[in-house]
Amino acid sequence: MSADAGKPGTARGDDAAPAASDAAGAPAARQRVAYFGRPGTFSHEVASRRFGASAELTPRRTISEVFDAVAGGAATYGVVPIENAVGGPIYDTVDQLIRREGTGAALAVCEELSLHVTLSLLGRAGVAPKRIYSHFVPLKHCGDWLRETYPDAQILEAESTAEAVERAAQDGEACAIGNKGAAAIYKLEILVPKLGAKGENITRFFIVGKAAEPPASGGRTLLLFGLDHRPGSLVAALSALGRHHINLTRIVSRALPDSPEEYLFLVECEGSTEEPAFKEALALLEQHATGVRSLGSFRVSQKYE
Template sequence: MKELEKLRQEIDQLDRRLLELLHRRFELAKAIGEIKRREGQGPLDLSREREVVRKLLDLNRGAFPEDSLRAVVLEIINACRQAQEPTRVAYLGPEATFSHMAALEFFGHSTEYVPLESVLDVFEEVESERARFGVVPVENSIEGTVSITLDAVSQYRVKVCGEVYVPISHHLLNQTGRKEDIRKVLSHPHALAQCRRWLRKNLPSVAVEEVASTALAARWAAVDPSVAAVASPLAARTYHLQVVAKHIEDYRGNVTRFWVIGKETPSPSGRDKTSLFFSVSDRPGALYAVLRAFAERRINLTKIESRPAKSEPWRYLFFLDCEGHVEDPGLSECLEEVRRHCLHLEWLGSYPRGDL
């Protein structure tokens, strides 16, 4: 008993020291905020934030788990940034969607969040500067591209300034946690598609219905005891639901990539990605000439996808992501050459790569 008391005293002392250090860090961030304001800069420096996290992870030799260290450090940085200037962040709502999870992962809990009904609402909120940033899904590892996001990013005056990957895992949730109470299962069509085999096997005679989001399904389950929702663990917490079954998706390794959109460009962090779209003339080798410019400079492409241009049938826009920052000399020279091979080329943003 004596030994336990002694160890707890030591923990209490350490916690007090941690608290003092947190306050000191907060004051330093405020002072940096003042300097940035005087120099006309915004409070956020994503590249610096990624550098702070990376340095600490590199230094971490102890037993404290890396995931937890990352979450703690991000939360501290978020609080320090909020001290400089409150940031409003819009996301595809309602509360507890996977976009909300992505936003929390990126901006932490001290940020003011605005859940909106559609991807286009998020773009509009950011374009009109009612929100400084927005978080939208861009691609799922099983279902593929979220086309509404690609179309919107080519139409609205916003830039991509960050990316975040969220592992997707679905739970079956209801008010009691008992399978026998379920008469109907609700969820987003993508979530239902990802759990179809499980639902057929485990709830063969229960009706399945599509709604606009997993979080909306959870909201329904919270008011109707006969309804179960396929949704995230965050939805279970947000809507006070019980877990009937965990991880019911038919495929493992399901990940969604989200974009953080805004009006600023993070400076190079050394581990960046650049997104752009272009169109080329309708002749042999036109696309090849663009790709060759990247290949000759050994610039790695991470994605390329075509979407209908919409202005004319059978014309396409090519969306491309590559490694590097637009301010890197190699990439900027490459883009100059690419521009000469394109009818139209637009840079969508350069940003620190998300951690997979």
């Protein structure tokens, strides 16, 4: 097993070798991983599949608390969602990355994972639901199916799919839409294993840590920068990357809290800061943007089905 085993982008929980031992032969300490949400959420599933049963997984109520756990040393890595194909960017994650930059609590992106989300209807066989709980993204994804199948049921939004399942477990006349793995945790039945919603439902996740772990080549990089308030400034900045054939994969803008007419841009692009061509692109970008900094170069791992 290499010295990098257990780091994001190297050994994976699905196929990782047994835990390494130290020089004296004692087992290595368990990896501590914080994830957003409760047991039974899709974040929990991704954390479990990525880091394996040997890791110590701890749920955190908010994305901010995941960042706090890693920044404060309570966890080595954190697992947070960054984007859903239906609901779009997860702005809580975006804001945590931006607001903590330049502070002692700043974190870097170490790896990106994605999950092909399969939504299930959980409840009690033979009980027609009067209420159906879920997070707003599954409710949006399955809205047409819900209105057609349960036109009289009240649709109620929950903080997470796991909370929705827990509320349904406590409500004898309710169902929930969520991860089928939560059924065993909250003692409900899987009524519909795969809901018939149209289109793929992919959620992407970041693994965040205290320091970046850039690949020598390939992967992606997350950049943060501001722009002068003048026409064409964004075009000029992105053209600087385009001249070096840097392909953009995500761009999100956020207004500054103390200056709502000024924006910061979070841009994900292909390539690593370890590559000479990428360094040249950054140097050119700095001529057209302000405060350019990298929030980590990272590996993009295969999608979990």
